[in-house]
Amino acid sequence: MRVPARLAPLAALSAASALLTGCFSGGQSATDDSGAGGKRIRVAMMLPPRSALSPLSDDAFKLSRWSTAETLVKLDADGDAEPALATEWTQSGRSWTFTLRDGVTFHDGTKLTAETVVNSLTKAAAASPKPRILDGVDLTAKADGDKVTVTTATEDPLVPQRLSSPQLSILAAKAYRGKTVSPVGAGTGPFELTKVNGTSSAALDRYDGYWGKKAKSPGIDVRFVPDGTARAAALRSGEADIVEAVPVSQAAVLDQDLITEVPMPRTNTLYLNTDKGPFKDAALRAAAREAIDAESIVKGVYEGRADVAEGLLGPALPWAAELRKPVKRAKAGDPASKTITIGTFTDRAELPEVAAALQQQLQKAGFKVKLDVREYANIESDALAGAFDAFILSRATVLDSGDPAAYLYSDFASDGSFNIPQLADPAVDKALKKAGETPTGDARRKAVIAAEAAVLGTDAAVPMLHERVIQGDAAGVTDAAHDPRERELVTADTYVK
Structure with missing residues (x-):
């Protein structure tokens, strides 16, 4: 397999591995000390907790992926x-x-x-x-x-x-104390969360009183490793058994038998601020849309390990393409050297490269472009407050309910809690309301696509590509989950030989 010139040399992997040496030690044995037999599962996760693992935040998906908290x-x-x-x-x-x-x-x-x-x-x-x-x-x-x-x-x-x-x-x-929620020792799953070390690590032990099938592994040791090269190094060196979200840039230099590409209901989208700044003008939003060459980003940044977006909903929802019709949009205006600031984050290793590619494409179209790239925990609040003219986000489209109507409402409704484009459009609100009220089945799917069309017609969001997540599983790992919805990772059936 060809290794692109832009990839970090193998020495970088070795250096990152050295930084991780011992990261799964320090009080947590690699084997079960209870005498039950078996090895503990060492997991390298991408995003550290942002809300002390409160289930009322996105940290809830970590609890689900560790099989410690359950739902009705x-x-x-x-x-x-x-x-x-x-x-x-x-x-x-x-x-x-x-x-x-x-x-x-x-x-x-x-x-x-x-x-x-x-x-x-x-x-x-x-x-x-x-x-x-x-x-x-x-x-x-x-x-x-x-x-x-x-x-x-x-x-x-x-x-x-x-x-x-x-x-x-x-x-x-006991998990609920005032305004805080602590899941430590409070779930019902096959693994009990026993220890959380801030944003660095967590530990879980098998819960023998579980109502269902007993976990095959005695426990899980989790490390939060935001740096993608370091996560890849952890798999390569044997420091981790399961590695979440291996960066595309590292996949080619790893043993291909240890990685799995999972098509994701996740879209890489450029959100444009419709409330203030240059992109308050629909014609300039249209100019930005027309300037974007998503295919070159898929080939150059993702090495072909992604799909060019035709809409907000991707191939993980095959019915979307079957129902989608052409969308009427505004005509492009003249950027006239307008200065824009694009924000994104480093936690997903490809996004800074996507930002650099977009900067070049938009500058070629006549915009002046500044980039603001930080860790997600340090940039989310600014993005939600509308501090940027544009924001690049890798967004799961059916993460919460398995139904995209909830995602569309959250991101594009006037009162949506994740409305980065600051969109307040009556027609969009009406379409979103109808989608949310329509019974499940074909009628609902059609209403969802109508809502997607209403959003796309505003150019508040420019979908660029649909991602595939690359998960690393060491040779001894058995029955780790490869879940497109990112709800499962380590299950009761998962163990290390």
Whole structure:
């Protein structure tokens, strides 16, 4: 395989490996000290916790990927809801009633009850900001014996899918102290979170009281390694068993038998600030869109390990391409040497390269372009506050509910909690509302594509490419999950030989 000239030399991998030496040691044995046998699983994760692993933030997906926190329902491969902590459910108008699974205990030994479920859901619904999955949703929960009734202000066909979001994980009562939520020793999964060392590491042990199948591994040792070269080095050197998000730039120099490309419902998008600055002008947004050559970015930055975007929803949702129609957009105006600032982050190793490529393309079109590149934790608040003229984001489109309507609402509704383009368009709001209210099935899919078309027609977002995540699994790793939705990684079946 050809190794591109821009790749870091192997010496860089060795140096990064040296920095990681011993990173999975220091109190956490590589084998099970309890005598149960087996090896602990060493995992190198990309993004450090941003909210002390609170399930009410995006940190919830870490808890899900470590199989420590669980939800009432989960999603199958098609995005349909199936039993988890709830065994069945029925709908009556605005209310859904869930029957809870018997014999479930939290990691602190307390039992799963309707009251504990109501407590978790009520805390999530009252959080500020709300979990993204509850954007635009007024949800209440009430206990009734071994059942929980969830009611929404308007009839919502997606309640079961919403309750599958890791941000609505059910935790023991002890997890909630004032405005903080700590998942340590408070989940119901096959692994118990026992220790968190800030943004550097975490440890989990097998929970032998688990209601389901006992975990095959005695535990998990997690290190947060934002540097992509260092994560690749951890796989190459044997310092890690499972490596999340190997950068494209490192994939070619690794043993190809150790990496897996997983097509993702994740779109690399350029968000344009519609509220202020040059891109308040629709004609200049159109000029930026026309200046972008996504195919060259896919070939040059991603080495062909991505798909050029035709819309916000990619090949992970094959029905989207089948339903999509041409979108009417504004005509491009003259940039007239307008100065713009593009923000992005370093945590996804390709994004700074994407930013540099866009800078060249937009400058060629007549814009003057400045870049602001930081770690995500240090730039998210500015992006959400509209501090940039444009922002490059790698965005999961069905991460929370398995349904893209929630993502579209969060990112493009006037009151969406992740509205980086600061979009406030009545036509878009109307289309998003219709998509959210339409029952599941073909009608909903058509409404979602209509909402996507409404967003694309504003040029508030310019989709560039759909990513494939590259996961590294060491030779001895068995049954690690390769999950397009990024909800699973280490499961009860995962172990190291």
